[in-house]
Amino acid sequence: MPDLWMPGAQRLDIGDHAPTDGGPAKAIAHITWDRSASAAKPVDLVPYTALRSYFAGGGAGVAPHILWDPFEGHFTQFVPANSRSKSLVDQAGGTRTNRAGSVVIQVEALFFPYCRVGTTVYAKLSDTPCKGWSDLQAWVHSWGVPNEWPMGQPNGYNSRRSASTWATKPGWYAHGDVPENNHTDPGYWPAFVGATPSTPTSKYEPFPGASFFKTGRRSPIIAAMHKRLVEVGCNRYQSSSNADVWGSGDERSYAAWQRHLGYSGSAADGIPGPTSWAKLHVPNV
Numbered sequence: 001m002p003d004l005w006m007p008g009a010q011r012l013d014i015g016d017h018a019p020t021d022g023g024p025a026k027a028i029a030h031i032t033w034d035r036s037a038s039a040a041k042p043v044d045l046v047p048y049t050a051l052r053s054y055f056a057g058g059g060a061g062v063a064p065h066i067l068w069d070p071f072e073g074h075f076t077q078f079v080p081a082n083s084r085s086k087s088l089v090d091q092a093g094g095t096r097t098n099r100a101g102s103v104v105i106q107v108e109a110l111f112f113p114y115c116r117v118g119t120t121v122y123a124k125l126s127d128t129p130c131k132g133w134s135d136l137q138a139w140v141h142s143w144g145v146p147n148e149w150p151m152g153q154p155n156g157y158n159s160r161r162s163a164s165t166w167a168t169k170p171g172w173y174a175h176g177d178v179p180e181n182n183h184t185d186p187g188y189w190p191a192f193v194g195a196t197p198s199t200p201t202s203k204y205e206p207f208p209g210a211s212f213f214k215t216g217r218r219s220p221i222i223a224a225m226h227k228r229l230v231e232v233g234c235n236r237y238q239s240s241s242n243a244d245v246w247g248s249g250d251e252r253s254y255a256a257w258q259r260h261l262g263y264s265g266s267a268a269d270g271i272p273g274p275t276s277w278a279k280l281h282v283p284n285v
Helices: 048-056 133-142 163-168 220-231 248-260 274-280
Strands: 026-031 066-069 074-077 104-109 115-117 120-122 171-174
Touching: 048 066, 048 074, 104 133, 220 248, 220 274, 248 274
Parallel strands: 026 104, 026 171, 066 104
Antiparallel strands: 066 074, 115 120
């Protein structure tokens, strides 16, 4: 299992842990944007310790998983990776934004446009030294988040929201791309280290987490799985209707796949696990 707490990060557990809902693994990119500045009137960067104290205290109700200082490479983590955090607006009904994935790892970079550090003014986060980014990227990736932006690399302070993409595609999302949220950050973000942005790393659907497979769950991932189980000779369905909804037929068919792989007993209970899922080769949807 990947590390619940990012190696090298200060661990400052604020409690209030809660599970995610399952689904495509996601990471959300934020900036703290705690001051207003401009090219004509730059403002000194707020101390990292001030933001750390805020999220551990009065701001715990909107705390991310990770606070990142891209100037010095410091990290503080407030909740474990498998818990939701609360940096996204979550309206009643609809998607539960902070929980909509096997993980929804939220990263707040200490930055605002035209912040000043010493005598240097930084207009974009990607202009900063971005110290520690490769370590952060590697840890997030270890939780199944691919090195890609399903809605495109952030290239300005805008919003490109797509509910269908959010529901079905794993990867990194700008805060401005998340449904129900009206922010436009982070504006810009550093390029992935050793990978090309927006290029899928696999033609197969990543494992969405065991908790994703709940009775009544509707998803194109389930429809793609249904089709693959039929193709590999593990069809235990009584009907092909509602192929995108998880139900007893899926459980029976997946149990047949597990037995085909040599599993037995409780290991062939019909609930997908990461190893059997990887071998099924469910195509990306």
